[in-house]
Every structure is written in structure tokens, then in C-alpha cells.
Amino acid sequence: MKEWYFSHNGEVSGPLGLTDSNKFIEKKPDSYAWHPSYAQWIPVSHVDEFDIVITPPPPPQAIPKKLIERFIAKEQELNTALSRIETTIKSLGTSLADFDRDTNKTKTVTQNLNQEVKTTIRSVNEQYEALQRTLAGVATK
Incomplete structure (x- = not known):
């Protein structure tokens, strides 16, 4: 046995x-x-030797219609929010591109103005030196 x-x-x-x-x-x-x-x-x-009868579990109950409707409504809310977020992100991307473009333009203008200021200062210094030479010549006479 x-x-x-x-x-x-x-x-x-x-x-x-x-x-x-x-x-x-x-x-x-x-x-x-x-x-x-x-x-x-x-x-x-x-184990095949045992006389076992397995009772299958009861089938699950149907999901209540109100619960399904609630989840569908929540899904729609989330999709709407995601759509708004996507639109906002696209708008921010466009704004950032505009900002970059404006920043680059400002940088170029600033560099050009700096060059003009340097040229003007150089010219003023040259005129000042010439004036000093002239005044020095007048003072010695």
C-alpha cells in the first residue's frame, strides 16, 4: 500500500x-x-491517483454600468487635459524658438553697436590727441 x-x-x-x-x-x-x-x-x-474534484470558481460578476460610465468619463477628462497640455507644449516650443531668434538678433545688434562705439571712441581719442598737440604748439609760441 x-x-x-x-x-x-x-x-x-x-x-x-x-x-x-x-x-x-x-x-x-x-x-x-x-x-x-x-x-x-x-x-x-x-497527482492523478487522487480522486479530486476541483470546483471551478464562480464566474465574475458583470462590471456595473455606472462604474464603466465613470471610467469612460474619467478617460475623456484625461484625454482633454492631455490635449490641452500638448497644445501648451507646442505653444511653448514656438515661443522658445521666437525667443531664441530675438536673442540672436539682439546679440548681433549689440555686437554691431559695440563695434561702432569702439570706432567712435577711437576717433574721439584721435581728435583729442590732435587737439592737445595743437594746444601744446600754441602754448609754446
């Missing part, structure tokens, strides 16, 4: 014969079984 051992929630039972094993499984169908010919514990539902 083959003897079986069972593990249920960490508690080991056995050895039990086939009749007692089937009674045990009836009470605790989520147990694991072991026999010396096995390398490891296996679920009792995987």
Missing part, C-alpha cells in the same frame, strides 16, 4: 493511505502531496 504525506500551511500530515488521502484532500484541497518516489512536494491537483 502506497503512503502519502501532505503539507498544508506548513503543517505536515501522514503517512496516509489512498482512502484517507482522498478524505484529507476533500477537506484541504489546496495542500501539497509527497511520496518517497517524488523529488519534491507537488500540488494535490497534479
